Amino acid sequence: MKKMLVTAMTAASILSCVHAQAETLGQFFAKSKIDGQIRSYYFSRLYGTADTPNAYAYSLAGRINVLTAPFLSGFRVGVSFYTANAMGTLASNPDRVDKTLMGDSPSVNALGQAYLEYQDHWITAKVGNQLVDTPWLNRVGGRVIPVTYQGVTLEAHPVSGLTLSALRIFRWKDRTNDQFTRDNLYYYGPSFGDYLYGGPNVLPESYTAASNGALAFGAGYHWHTAKTDAWFYQFDQFANMFYWSGHYALPTSLVLKPFVDAQFTREWGAGEAFASTGTTLFGQSGQGVNSTNWGIKTGVSFPHGSLWWAYDATELHAHALGGGAIISPYTVGYTADPLYVDSMIQGLVGVGPGHGWRVRAAYWVLPKEVQLTAGYSQFTTYFSGNSNWTHFNVSYFPQGMFKGLCLRDQVEVGNGGVQGLFPGSPQHSFVYNRVMFTYKF
Numbered sequence: 001m002k003k004m005l006v007t008a009m010t011a012a013s014i015l016s017c018v019h020a021q022a023e024t025l026g027q028f029f030a031k032s033k034i035d036g037q038i039r040s041y042y043f044s045r046l047y048g049t050a051d052t053p054n055a056y057a058y059s060l061a062g063r064i065n066v067l068t069a070p071f072l073s074g075f076r077v078g079v080s081f082y083t084a085n086a087m088g089t090l091a092s093n094p095d096r097v098d099k100t101l102m103g104d105s106p107s108v109n110a111l112g113q114a115y116l117e118y119q120d121h122w123i124t125a126k127v128g129n130q131l132v133d134t135p136w137l138n139r140v141g142g143r144v145i146p147v148t149y150q151g152v153t154l155e156a157h158p159v160s161g162l163t164l165s166a167l168r169i170f171r172w173k174d175r176t177n178d179q180f181t182r183d184n185l186y187y188y189g190p191s192f193g194d195y196l197y198g199g200p201n202v203l204p205e206s207y208t209a210a211s212n213g214a215l216a217f218g219a220g221y222h223w224h225t226a227k228t229d230a231w232f233y234q235f236d237q238f239a240n241m242f243y244w245s246g247h248y249a250l251p252t253s254l255v256l257k258p259f260v261d262a263q264f265t266r267e268w269g270a271g272e273a274f275a276s277t278g279t280t281l282f283g284q285s286g287q288g289v290n291s292t293n294w295g296i297k298t299g300v301s302f303p304h305g306s307l308w309w310a311y312d313a314t315e316l317h318a319h320a321l322g323g324g325a326i327i328s329p330y331t332v333g334y335t336a337d338p339l340y341v342d343s344m345i346q347g348l349v350g351v352g353p354g355h356g357w358r359v360r361a362a363y364w365v366l367p368k369e370v371q372l373t374a375g376y377s378q379f380t381t382y383f384s385g386n387s388n389w390t391h392f393n394v395s396y397f398p399q400g401m402f403k404g405l406c407l408r409d410q411v412e413v414g415n416g417g418v419q420g421l422f423p424g425s426p427q428h429s430f431v432y433n434r435v436m437f438t439y440k441f
Contacts, residue, residue, distance in 0.1 A: 031069030038439045046431040052423035057098035058089040061144035080113035099197040103176035110178040112148040135338040165218035182210035184329035199333040212236040225249040237273040239289045239327040256300045267291035281322030282352040282383035290320035297340045305363035310340035313355035324353045343377040343389035344412040354381030387417035404440040
């Protein structure tokens with residue numbers, strides 16, 4: 001794959017030069033796109049127990065994206081560089097560092113994207129290091145550096161409203177890593193040099209078999225106020241997954257605009273990585289992967305706001321790995337999966353089989369400038385106990401000369417759960433606060 005990437009990038013560079021000579025370098029660069037973002041994040045974890053010290057982390061980060069002008073009727077080259085620096089703020093005691101922000105290194109620097117793209121009226125194809133945006137394989141938000149993947153992606157639009165997708169991922173770059181690796185969030189850290197902060201890391205250190213990544217196919221259709229998507233994933237050595245989602249908004253001229261969503265997830269497979277090592281999930285070994293999840297979401301949108309309620313359930317399969325737990329190699333522990341019921345740092349995938357519900361309200365106090373959101377999630381599970389999570393968020397988007405800037409403060413309070421769900425549970429509350437400044441240019 002590395003040889004293929006180098007060859008593709010070299011060829012693209014040569015072709016870019018040829019095209020530039022034909023038009024002049026200035027015209028070529030004038031049609032190219034350069035943008036970026038600066039991020040300043042401060043995270044704090046307050047556990048309320050003397051057994052675990054509170055943790056915090058600060059990072060000043062940036063990213064710059066370059067997308068060349070088209071050449072040879074549709075080819076382009078894209079490059080993104082990411083950097084993050086703790087600016088000397090790391091605590092001397094590693095236990096006091098919130099390692100989910102950018103690990104425990106004082107800096108992270110990575111060439112997160114470097115791809116060759118071809119695009120015409122019907123298809124978009126990419127090869128190389130790139131962002132991926134699918135339900136169970138995505139960029140993972142909420143941190144200073146996104147997750148990127150190494151592979152090939154294809155998206156086609158054969159008829160109006162229909163999108164067909166295919167991708168083959170060979171390696172990935174975690175959000176706290178500066179290199180691409182052949183592992184995932186279940187591997188022991190630091191497997192393959194990737195510390196995988198924020199994942200469950202349940203596989204033993206002795207498991208060194210590299211993952212061959214993932215294969216996925218998807219189809220989506222959008223018609224007026226209705227849309228639906230279906231995906232198939234094959235996570236090498238871990239599971240096969242089918243995922244479906246649907247959305248319908250009632251077409252109405254009323255102030256309140258009702259909508260309803262539904263989703264279904266089915267998983268199966270031998271789970272070779274777990275079986276070969278005798279690894280359990282939620283204390284349940286099981287006989288292969290067997291998971292079923294379904295969810296509904298309904299609510300209303302109105303001028304400058306929305307209100308919705310959702311329910312998700314993961315069924316108990318007594319003889320399955322984790323009792324029927326969802327296996328998600330690239331989102332577990334990151335709360336980046338598409339299930340409706342989650343919180344800022346916890347989701348139904350992370351607590352195992354059971355059910356949960358969530359309510360969320362959002363309102364723009366000043367349209368396009370100040371938004372307030374509040375949410376409450378409750379989980380009732382077979383192996384992780386009962387827990388609840390209350391979330392508040394205030395975001396400010398200045399206009400005028402400061403357009404592109406965003407100031408956001410998020411806070412979440414977790415309660416309940418079995419001992420070990422989070423430090424201090426279930427006797428103490430867990431308070432997580434994120435203060436985030438971003439500027440897009």
